[in-house]
Amino acid sequence: MMVREALNSALDEEMSADPKVLLMGEEVGEYQGAYKISKGLLEKYGPERVLDTPITEAGFTGIGVGAAFYGLKPIVEFMTFNFSMQAIDHIINSAAKTSYMSAGQISVPIVFRGPNGAAAGVGAQHSQCYASWYASCPGLKVLAPYSSEDARGLLKAAIRDPDPVVFLENELLYGESFPVSAEVLDSSFCLPIGKAKIEREGKDVTITAFSKMVGYALKAAEILAKDGISAEIINLRSIRPLDRPAINASVRKTNRLVTVEEGFPQHGVGAEICASIIEDSFGYLDAPVERITGADVPMPYAANLERMALPQVDDIVRAARRACYRSVPMAAAQSY
Amino acid sequence: MGKRTGCSKGKGGSMHMFNTAKNFFGGHGIVGAQVPIGTGIAFAEQYKKSKGVVFTCLGDGAMNQGQVYESFNMASLWKLPVVYVVENNEYAMGTSVPRSSSVVELCKRGEGCGVPGRQVDGMDVFAVVGAADDAAKLCRNGNGPILLEMKTYRFRGHSMSDPAKYRTRQEVDEVRETVNEAVEFAQNSPEPDVDELYTDVYK
Numbered sequence: 001m002m003v004r005e006a007l008n009s010a011l012d013e014e015m016s017a018d019p020k021v022l023l024m025g026e027e028v029g030e031y032q033g034a035y036k037i038s039k040g041l042l043e044k045y046g047p048e049r050v051l052d053t054p055i056t057e058a059g060f061t062g063i064g065v066g067a068a069f070y071g072l073k074p075i076v077e078f079m080t081f082n083f084s085m086q087a088i089d090h091i092i093n094s095a096a097k098t099s100y101m102s103a104g105q106i107s108v109p110i111v112f113r114g115p116n117g118a119a120a121g122v123g124a125q126h127s128q129c130y131a132s133w134y135a136s137c138p139g140l141k142v143l144a145p146y147s148s149e150d151a152r153g154l155l156k157a158a159i160r161d162p163d164p165v166v167f168l169e170n171e172l173l174y175g176e177s178f179p180v181s182a183e184v185l186d187s188s189f190c191l192p193i194g195k196a197k198i199e200r201e202g203k204d205v206t207i208t209a210f211s212k213m214v215g216y217a218l219k220a221a222e223i224l225a226k227d228g229i230s231a232e233i234i235n236l237r238s239i240r241p242l243d244r245p246a247i248n249a250s251v252r253k254t255n256r257l258v259t260v261e262e263g264f265p266q267h268g269v270g271a272e273i274c275a276s277i278i279e280d281s282f283g284y285l286d287a288p289v290e291r292i293t294g295a296d297v298p299m300p301y302a303a304n305l306e307r308m309a310l311p312q313v314d315d316i317v318r319a320a321r322r323a324c325y326r327s328v329p330m331a332a333a334q335s336y
Numbered sequence: 337m338g339k340r341t342g343c344s345k346g347k348g349g350s351m352h353m354f355n356t357a358k359n360f361f362g363g364h365g366i367v368g369a370q371v372p373i374g375t376g377i378a379f380a381e382q383y384k385k386s387k388g389v390v391f392t393c394l395g396d397g398a399m400n401q402g403q404v405y406e407s408f409n410m411a412s413l414w415k416l417p418v419v420y421v422v423e424n425n426e427y428a429m430g431t432s433v434p435r436s437s438s439v440v441e442l443c444k445r446g447e448g449c450g451v452p453g454r455q456v457d458g459m460d461v462f463a464v465v466g467a468a469d470d471a472a473k474l475c476r477n478g479n480g481p482i483l484l485e486m487k488t489y490r491f492r493g494h495s496m497s498d499p500a501k502y503r504t505r506q507e508v509d510e511v512r513e514t515v516n517e518a519v520e521f522a523q524n525s526p527e528p529d530v531d532e533l534y535t536d537v538y539k
Contacts, residue, residue: 066379
């Protein structure tokens with residue numbers, strides 16, 4: 001099943017199960033979705049439940065939050081999360097903080113979803129990863145699916161959740177296909193929020209990743225296996241809450257950690273994971289922790305520079321080798 | 337005052353008071369943010385086919401926020417049952433309306449986005465009630481949003497001492513006593529339990 005179909009089927013099933021669920025965003029209706037994620041939903045549920053909005057992120061995000069205050073379950077789509085910055089005040093101040101500020105009187109069961117991170121040659125203003133910004137905020141939950149199973153299970157969980165959820169998809173994953181079991185295809189399928197998945201077991205080094213980078217980490221693990229290095233690949237699935245117990249348990253087993261993400265290095269997801277491991281499992285580490293991240297530059301447009309600005313499989317392989325004391329002293333991507 | 341007996345157990349603050357049982361969805365600390373939120377509540381009323389109307393209040397300063405016009409546009413497009421009540425007291429903190437707004441007749445500012453407006457004498461209780469009634473009726477009948485500009489004035493010094501033609505001295509004293517009792521109750525209330533720091537982050 002393609003990730004695109006997985007998301008579409010999850011939206012369809014949750015809208016069918018609960019009349020309070022609605023979808024709003026640019027081109028989600030008549031255009032069938034900018035990336036076809038909402039294909040067929042307008043025909044099935046009508047214009048009251050699938051709303052084409054004008055290009056007014058601050059306005060329609062605020063409207064979505066207000067509707068959630070009053071008991072509806074809106075899904076607000078951002079054509080990419082870069083445009084969520086137009087609406088970030090509503091995501092943080094109106095959605096994330098309201099349960100706390102109202103001492104639980106008002107809950108905000110809203111989902112903010114859309115593609116996040118780099119695509120292919122879309123330039124600096126269309127390529128940023130927002131995982132670490134949103135995940136730093138108490139009151140939000142932040143999810144990042146990788147496979148079709150993740151996409152279905154996590155989106156259903158997000159829609160059913162009574163709190164605001166930021167759901168970070170990836171444009172380049174939409175067209176990727178993954179095998180799915182009958183259990184995953186069932187309309188009751190749901191994944192727990194806050195639990196990571198061990199995609200590949202290993203004993204020599206723990207590699208954490210989310211979204212597209214999970215695929216890269218798995219490829220790196222294949223290459224490392226030929227060298228006799230057994231890498232354990234953790235698919236985070238949930239950036240907030242982070243599955244600290246799972247990551248710590250893995251590092252206590254392997255004694256080495258490499259974190260992988262597309263986003264900027266400073267204050268990134270990897271920084272949080274490394275700090276967490278040092279705080280909780282310092283005595284178990286046999287090597288310094290290392291984060292592999294995007295380069296500390298706005299995303300360049302040229303294809304060769306873009307490749308250099310993002311982690312590649314080789315970067316992950318080299319980092320894992322460094323963690324296992326197998327040479328290559330220099331990190332592939334330099335920062336200033 | 338940050339006390340546990342407050343409506344948000346002391347965790348919201350003066351700008352964030354809520355009473356959902358009485359359909360009061362709060363003040364918001366970000367100027368202008370309440371406008372899309374109030375519009376969203378109106379959207380939910382329409383979605384639920386409830387025939388409800390939402391009054392969304394904002395000041396003259398908030399009228400320059402971009403999201404206000406984004407809300408006007410969608411409210412008009414979708415004919416949402418919302419009355420925007422603009423309390424124009426001529427000053428936004430230290431900045432007067434003419435110094436900040438290129439078009440000072442605030443009731444006209446919705447026209448560009450399809451929201452008709454009316455100016456009302458905000459100092460006249462009967463005018464205000466009448467205008468609110470008319471606006472609510474129009475909204476309930478599916479005519480879409482309306483803007484009411486309430487012209488008021490900011491008093492200098494203690495407004496409670498200023499004579500105002502719509503209330504008697506006795507009424508002022510009674511109100512003052514009620515307020516004083518409430519203030520005393522609040523001041524004597526304890527602060528929230530420290531356990532409350534980590535509650536209600538998530539539902």
